Amino acid sequence: MRNFGLAAAGAGALAGPGYDYDLSTVHEYSDLDIEQIDLSVGANYQFDDNFSVGLGFTYLRYDDDEPYLYDGTGEAYISNVNVSYLF
Numbered sequence: 001m002r003n004f005g006l007a008a009a010g011a012g013a014l015a016g017p018g019y020d021y022d023l024s025t026v027h028e029y030s031d032l033d034i035e036q037i038d039l040s041v042g043a044n045y046q047f048d049d050n051f052s053v054g055l056g057f058t059y060l061r062y063d064d065d066e067p068y069l070y071d072g073t074g075e076a077y078i079s080n081v082n083v084s085y086l087f
Contacts, residue, residue, distance in 0.1 A: 033065040034072075054082040 042056035057079045064072035 035061075035063040035065075037061040050086045052084045054080075054084070056080045056082075 038058070038060055040056065040058040042054065044052055044054035046052040058077075060076040060078070062072060062074055
């Protein structure tokens, strides 16, 4: 009899108050206001057939004017130098 009482209590808990399915604010989650800039410049100088040197710079900017869960705004400055030698 105790097992039947537990089963009845479990079934009553599942049939309790319902979930509110109000989805009227879902359209606001895709209201995006984003600006993105990506600028790159580079140069490569070849000294001879086997040796070259290159320089590069990249600027990235991302502005999110409608942040939701986190602020997605930021900048990045990336520079690189490469040296190539063919054997």
